[in-house]
Amino acid sequence: MKLYRRGGGWKLVLMLLMGLAFTAWMKAYPFLARQAPVAAETLVVEGWVGDDLLTQAAEWAATNGVKTIVATGGPLETGSYLAEWKTYAEMTRARMEALGLGEKFELAAVPAEKVRRGRTRESARALRAALGTELGAFNLASEGPHARRSWRAFRDEFAGQAEVGSVALEPTAYGREDWWRCSEGVRSVISEAIAYGYDLLPGGG
Numbered sequence: 135m136k137l138y139r140r141g142g143g144w145k146l147v148l149m150l151l152m153g154l155a156f157t158a159w160m161k162a163y164p165f166l167a168r169q170a171p172v173a174a175e176t177l178v179v180e181g182w183v184g185d186d187l188l189t190q191a192a193e194w195a196a197t198n199g200v201k202t203i204v205a206t207g208g209p210l211e212t213g214s215y216l217a218e219w220k221t222y223a224e225m226t227r228a229r230m231e232a233l234g235l236g237e238k239f240e241l242a243a244v245p246a247e248k249v250r251r252g253r254t255r256e257s258a259r260a261l262r263a264a265l266g267t268e269l270g271a272f273n274l275a276s277e278g279p280h281a282r283r284s285w286r287a288f289r290d291e292f293a294g295q296a297e298v299g300s301v302a303l304e305p306t307a308y309g310r311e312d313w314w315r316c317s318e319g320v321r322s323v324i325s326e327a328i329a330y331g332y333d334l335l336p337g338g339g
Contacts, residue, residue: 163313166279166326172299175200176272178261180254180284181207181222181243183277187303188226191275192235194301203230203239204265204272206257208246221245223257254284258291271297278305278313279326283333 177200179191195203207222219225227243235241246253246260261269269292276284285300292298304310305322313319 162323162327163279163310163319166282166323166330167302167304167310168282168285168300169302170285170300171198171273172271172297173199174271174273174297174299176202176204176269177275177301178204178206178272178288179226179275180257180277180280181205181226183226183275183303184306185229186306187275187277188229189233190303191301192230192233192239194275194303195239198273200273201240202242203235204242204244204261205230206244206246206261208253208256209248252287255287255291258288261288262291262295266292266295269296271299273299273301275301275303277303278308279323283326283330286330286333 177191177195177198179188183191192203194200205223205226207226209221210217210219210225214220217225219228221243223243223245227241230236230239230241242265244257244261244264246257249256274281274285274288279302281300281302285298289298305318308316308319308322313323
């Protein structure tokens with residue numbers, strides 16, 4: 135009888151742990167894809183986002199009182215010798231011009247220097263150095279589960295200088311409700327969760 139009770143106790147603990155793991159698993163995407171914009175006339179877009187997400191950012195800007203869109207990003211990693219633009223920031227500003235956004239918004243590009251690690255934080259530093267005193271408040275648009283980590287880097291760099299909100303753009307391959315149904319979503323959430331945990335460690339990020 136004692137063995138049965140003991141076994142039943144472990145089964146209960148195991149069920150509880152599985153329940154907690156499942157809850158954490160299902161809440162991972164909403165947590166990482168931080169959707170918390172602030173009232174601001176400036177939208178900052180990470181220059182590496184794809185064309186569909188850039189269009190999505192422009193649509194968000196058009197309905198949320200945005201007057202200025204700023205593209206950030208460091209050197210292009212692929213095909214830079216084929217393009218007239220050498221950074222994601224400059225290329226994305228050109229992409230926005232090609233979409234006709236220059237007729238609706240003031241567009242700007244703030245390139246960042248090449249770094250071995252912490253590229254998002256370097257983009258935040260470049261933005262602060264270029265426009266820090268002019269921003270006051272802004273929203274940062276990034277791809278889905280990458281949004282919280284990017285927002286945290288920009289928030290830290292602008293601490294006490296500007297209020298930073300976040301806009302999580304929904305990836306084309308998956309979304310908040312079905313990310314766990316495809317390999318792209320699972321890979322993105324797991325890798326971003328690990329990266330976010332690393333950023334929280336002393337010396338991380």
